Amino acid sequence: MNNTDPSSLLHKFQFILDSDPLIDEVGFVHPSQFAAISDSSISLDPPSSDDNLKSKASEANPIDMAFWCRDHKLGISTHVIHPLYNAAKHAFMFSLKQYRMVVDLHTNKVVLDTDNVSNALSSLPALESEIMNHSRALLLLSCDFGTAWNCRKEVISKKEDIMLYFDELKLSTLVLSYSPKSERAWIHRRWVIKMIAGKCTDLHEVLKNESELAKRIAEKSKMNYRAWNHRCWLVSYMSESQIIDELINNRDWAGLNVADNSCFHYRTRLMTRTLDDSRYKQDAIENPSHATKFYQLWKEELTWSETLIKRYIGRESLWLYRRFLSLCWIKHFADRMCGDNVNLFLDSELLLFRSSTTIPDNVFEDYESQAMFAATYVMWLIKQLDEFRGLEIQQKVGEEIEEVVSKVCPNKSFLWDLVRMKSGRQ
Amino acid sequence: MWDVNELWMQFEIMILNKGESILITFPKQFLIGESCLIIMGELAAEQHAKYILTIEKKKDDVESVLMEHLRINGAYWGLTTLDILGKLSAVDQETVISWVMSCQHESGGFGGNEGHDPHVLYTLSAIQILALFNKIEVLDIEKVSSYVATLQNEDGSFSGDKWGEIDTRFSYVALCSLALLKKLYKINVEKAVRYIVSCKNLDGGFGCTPGAESHAGQIFCCIGALAITGCLHHVDKDLLGWWLCERQVKSGGLNGRPEKLPDVCYSWWVLSSLIMIDRVHWIDKEKLVKFILDCQDKENGGISDRPDDAVDVFHTYFGVAGLSLLEYPGLKAIDPAYALPVDVINRIFLN
Numbered sequence A: 001m002n003n004t005d006p007s008s009l010l011h012k013f014q015f016i017l018d019s020d021p022l023i024d025e026v027g028f029v030h031p032s033q034f035a036a037i038s039d040s041s042i043s044l045d046p047p048s049s050d051d052n053l054k055s056k057a058s059e060a061n062p063i064d065m066a067f068w069c070r071d072h073k074l075g076i077s078t079h080v081i082h083p084l085y086n087a088a089k090h091a092f093m094f095s096l097k098q099y100r101m102v103v104d105l106h107t108n109k110v111v112l113d114t115d116n117v118s119n120a121l122s123s124l125p126a127l128e129s130e131i132m133n134h135s136r137a138l139l140l141l142s143c144d145f146g147t148a149w150n151c152r153k154e155v156i157s158k159k160e161d162i163m164l165y166f167d168e169l170k171l172s173t174l175v176l177s178y179s180p181k182s183e184r185a186w187i188h189r190r191w192v193i194k195m196i197a198g199k200c201t202d203l204h205e206v207l208k209n210e211s212e213l214a215k216r217i218a219e220k221s222k223m224n225y226r227a228w229n230h231r232c233w234l235v236s237y238m239s240e241s242q243i244i245d246e247l248i249n250n251r252d253w254a255g256l257n258v259a260d261n262s263c264f265h266y267r268t269r270l271m272t273r274t275l276d277d278s279r280y281k282q283d284a285i286e287n288p289s290h291a292t293k294f295y296q297l298w299k300e301e302l303t304w305s306e307t308l309i310k311r312y313i314g315r316e317s318l319w320l321y322r323r324f325l326s327l328c329w330i331k332h333f334a335d336r337m338c339g340d341n342v343n344l345f346l347d348s349e350l351l352l353f354r355s356s357t358t359i360p361d362n363v364f365e366d367y368e369s370q371a372m373f374a375a376t377y378v379m380w381l382i383k384q385l386d387e388f389r390g391l392e393i394q395q396k397v398g399e400e401i402e403e404v405v406s407k408v409c410p411n412k413s414f415l416w417d418l419v420r421m422k423s424g425r426q
Numbered sequence B: 001m002w003d004v005n006e007l008w009m010q011f012e013i014m015i016l017n018k019g020e021s022i023l024i025t026f027p028k029q030f031l032i033g034e035s036c037l038i039i040m041g042e043l044a045a046e047q048h049a050k051y052i053l054t055i056e057k058k059k060d061d062v063e064s065v066l067m068e069h070l071r072i073n074g075a076y077w078g079l080t081t082l083d084i085l086g087k088l089s090a091v092d093q094e095t096v097i098s099w100v101m102s103c104q105h106e107s108g109g110f111g112g113n114e115g116h117d118p119h120v121l122y123t124l125s126a127i128q129i130l131a132l133f134n135k136i137e138v139l140d141i142e143k144v145s146s147y148v149a150t151l152q153n154e155d156g157s158f159s160g161d162k163w164g165e166i167d168t169r170f171s172y173v174a175l176c177s178l179a180l181l182k183k184l185y186k187i188n189v190e191k192a193v194r195y196i197v198s199c200k201n202l203d204g205g206f207g208c209t210p211g212a213e214s215h216a217g218q219i220f221c222c223i224g225a226l227a228i229t230g231c232l233h234h235v236d237k238d239l240l241g242w243w244l245c246e247r248q249v250k251s252g253g254l255n256g257r258p259e260k261l262p263d264v265c266y267s268w269w270v271l272s273s274l275i276m277i278d279r280v281h282w283i284d285k286e287k288l289v290k291f292i293l294d295c296q297d298k299e300n301g302g303i304s305d306r307p308d309d310a311v312d313v314f315h316t317y318f319g320v321a322g323l324s325l326l327e328y329p330g331l332k333a334i335d336p337a338y339a340l341p342v343d344v345i346n347r348i349f350l351n
């Protein structure tokens, strides 16, 4: 590939991107795979009269071996990444320098030479489109090139056209298709959404699409902190009914991905929103039936969590999620009701603990983990509950916990010491 | 706003506290004995230094070229590793410093490389590199600190750059930068602390914004920022220590979040946090040392995220820094909050 001319590579790349605006996936392909897929590839050039001759020609021409595009999927040969990146970067940096110079002239109104200034200003639209083209090419090769994302923000924030913002979401989606963890691509989305939110009031559709995208990416790239963080960020824009919808829609996915802690954190965030809503607090007094709705929601979540814990043995995320649910349940619901609700609840948790600590004879690692998580779950609750309740649980299952800890996780016995000290019994 | 004198007093107390906490965290019985070293194999210090020094020569390789937008972070990781290994003198200071200064933007902030836009993350790396060479004075300190200070928002949080993304990482980076420049009085420290505390979760950990998932990297940032401002009393140390010590997996390595694989970089984030909150005795340190040493490429130098993976400068730094926190023999001590060698920090704050 040494004789490949970098600038014609870049032109070809940009030509492909322009001629198929529906490209929704980019990937890098090793030349060995490339030969195989190229055989069936559709020609990117204007149709030729002799297809046989054409395919022979592509083998000879390195540029034709650089890209592969079909069904709106774009493959880039790993062999051309380096020269293509260099060409895109130089083109971008060059236009950027000129663009910023012109913008400076404009904002500082240095009217020493009026002709020069107006000449420079007339070149602005051309420079802007160069910047947009080159930064797009660059970001499809180097996803976290911050300066390239920034100058796109610079250019479009000066325009009134809201559709430009939707184009930015599309580019960010394309970048995320090859680099789902790209921090800058996710940041760019949030900036764009904030700009859209400032221009139009109905974000319903945008939020739905964003949540859908985060879900799709989380599917391919497990435990992706940035994708789930983006989804959590959307929660603050959601209405109460959207929160409930998300909880329901996400449930099946969570049940199939029980090791994805980020997904359970997302549920934590949604469940917490049902508590923070000032409406909820207001309703508890004024509209008891509305409050019952939340009570029911939390109760169902606890039941579901228990089902998962019993079905999927030894999953840390499930137990951590239960720590959160139980503590909030006690604080926000059980404690507020008359009768002995907290004790009833805690008794049922101790049953869960006991049923989770029986390890079958042919010891499986997962069952040992389950026993450890069950023991640390109860110890954690003792630590987080008030002294009186903590002491009560300790009296009920203290010896059993000690036994489990010394059997499956003796290295965690200091946590038991800590818990005992907390509730005042050495 | 904060009273300047009050801040200075707070600073002095903090440094004293720091000295004390290091003494407390490493009582003699926790030191790793020579006998363990024989069992665990050794740190290939020479090879790691050589590996770092050759990266510079490979800057035209495709891997380096694709990372050029954050080269200044890479320089900080590499140079700090060399300093911990006692090999910083092998580097040509002048070249590094003039290159670092060429990354400065007219706003006062630094870009990740020449001609790149400024960001607070790169600004801290620039300050840290200069600190390593005892050359902070080449900076226009007023200008740099003003750049960082303007990134503070009304609620006390920090944006990473003028485009406004907010993250507790940026809070740490801003507070650390200003502390190293002795310009903390330029911002509202009380509000900055309040924002960080608002990112605390029910599990005791911290996320990047209020309500975001706890993550060891974010926890390091929040705890580091609270340590730097002398505000660790906002933390339930037992609860956070609980979450952090649950990051140690069977192999001895640490993960950054529940259910994730262990990774050498978390040796730094989890470990430094545990040290700052005085709970490092809650993990098995010998097993962690063994895990890090297992991730070395003993022949060609460098450390990877997990045993048998490809090495890189990022994990080499975190591996060596982690071993330094574990008081591995022959390594310079590193400060858990500032992420710079202790002698560099002492030079800044005690002189």
Ligand SMILES: [Zn+2]
Residues within 6 Å of the ligand: B263, B264, B265, B266, B305, B315
């Ligand atoms: Zn890592």
